[in-house]
Amino acid sequence: MVLSSADKTNVKGVFAKIGGHAEDYGAETLERMFATYPQTKTYFPHFDLGKGSAQVKGHGKKVAAALVEAANHIDDIAGALSKLSDLHAQKLRVDPVNFKLLGQCFLVVVASHNPALLTPEVHASLDKFLCAVGTVLTAKYR
Amino acid sequence: MSCVLGSLLSDSQGSFLEGHTSLQTDPCPASPAPRTPPSHGPSGRPGRGCGQGIKGPAGSGLSYGVCALLQPSRAATMVHWSAEEKQLISSVWGKVNVEECGAEALARLLIVYPWTQRFFDNFGNLSSPTAIIGNPKVRAHGKKVLTSFGEAVKNLDNIKKCFAQLSKLHCDKLHVDPENFRLLGDILIIVLASHFGKDFTPACQAAWQKMVRVVAHALAHEYH
Numbered sequence: 001m002v003l004s005s006a007d008k009t010n011v012k013g014v015f016a017k018i019g020g021h022a023e024d025y026g027a028e029t030l031e032r033m034f035a036t037y038p039q040t041k042t043y044f045p046h047f048d049l050g051k052g053s054a055q056v057k058g059h060g061k062k063v064a065a066a067l068v069e070a071a072n073h074i075d076d077i078a079g080a081l082s083k084l085s086d087l088h089a090q091k092l093r094v095d096p097v098n099f100k101l102l103g104q105c106f107l108v109v110v111a112s113h114n115p116a117l118l119t120p121e122v123h124a125s126l127d128k129f130l131c132a133v134g135t136v137l138t139a140k141y142r
Numbered sequence: 143m144s145c146v147l148g149s150l151l152s153d154s155q156g157s158f159l160e161g162h163t164s165l166q167t168d169p170c171p172a173s174p175a176p177r178t179p180p181s182h183g184p185s186g187r188p189g190r191g192c193g194q195g196i197k198g199p200a201g202s203g204l205s206y207g208v209c210a211l212l213q214p215s216r217a218a219t220m221v222h223w224s225a226e227e228k229q230l231i232s233s234v235w236g237k238v239n240v241e242e243c244g245a246e247a248l249a250r251l252l253i254v255y256p257w258t259q260r261f262f263d264n265f266g267n268l269s270s271p272t273a274i275i276g277n278p279k280v281r282a283h284g285k286k287v288l289t290s291f292g293e294a295v296k297n298l299d300n301i302k303k304c305f306a307q308l309s310k311l312h313c314d315k316l317h318v319d320p321e322n323f324r325l326l327g328d329i330l331i332i333v334l335a336s337h338f339g340k341d342f343t344p345a346c347q348a349a350w351q352k353m354v355r356v357v358a359h360a361l362a363h364e365y366h
Contacts, residue, residue, distance in 0.1 A: 028344075035344040036351045104328055108335045108347055115336035120271050123332065124254040 026064030244288030327354025
């Protein structure tokens with residue numbers, strides 16, 4: 001999966017538009033993921049996953065921050081997320097299929113809040129970007 | 143209730159069906175077929191369907207039975223829909239412009255996952271997002287596909303049965319990897335989200351993701 005320069009422009013544009021809402025988007029992404037794909041909750045037995053959970057909000061903020069960081073260093077996502085990649089490989093070991101599920105929910109959040117922003121081309125670029133992030137985070141699994 | 147196979151078989155896919163001029167479709171039974179003794183129908187395959195539905199090419203030994211509920215394992219895997227899920231699905235569907243959403247969903251599929259274009263060599267110009275979005279065959283086929291979804295919405299308790307013939311078509315004639323059904327389902331969710339905004343709540347998304355998953359599963363069910 002290679003991000004073209006058009007892809008990179010599109011992705012940066014999305015995150016510029018999202019701006020300060022990124023944290024809320026992160027939280028909503030997780031909320032949707034837990035509702036839609038209940039198996040993802042198995043990674044959070046220690047969390048209160050009820051509506052409005054402060055833990056989910058806090059974690060959503062972290063997830064969003066990582067996506068923003070990746071977008072800001074889009075020429076070297078692997079470098080930007082190297083430590084996160086280590087964490088996922090050594091400690092968290094979230095099964096790779098789940099990154100697609102998170103990605104889907106993030107796209108849904110962007111689409112529902114900014115339909116005009118998510119043109120088909122931008123949709124394609126963002127989907128590729130999210131795949132690339134998932135690939136980086138699982139790259140050191142074995 | 144009727145299966146949409148008739149309309150789906152008519153136009154641009156017609157080339158697959160040259161020579162099979164006697165195709166007829168049967169409506170989906172409204173309730174599970176009565177248990178009849180396994181029949182050795184024209185196909186010579188015991189126990190497959192009740193002998194109705196589409197007949198394959200003469201001498202092919204293929205028969206596309208409409209009802210395949212004689213095998214207990216299938217009846218045991220009926221999907222359960224809560225009242226809330228049914229309500230969320232129908233209320234969204236009631237507001238969907240099938241032509242627009244269908245066209246958009248298919249166009250996005252071809253744009254976001256360009257390898258899916260492999261099934262549409264005869265669709266003309268798919269060389270750019272603009273070309274794809276404006277392509278009349280894409281629009282028409284998108285409408286057709288989403289209309290078919292509508293049949294699933296109307297027959298939530300019979301989706302597998304309703305799509306049995308379509309499933310065989312996608313396997314035997316169209317040779318579509320079922321992964322594509324999952325991709326299209328995900329795209330449809332995003333299209334719905336962009337149309338309904340905040341009204342497309344997490345509960346709504348969950349119900350619809352289940353719906354598209356069930357449809358994808360039903361379409362893959364007859365693959366062999």
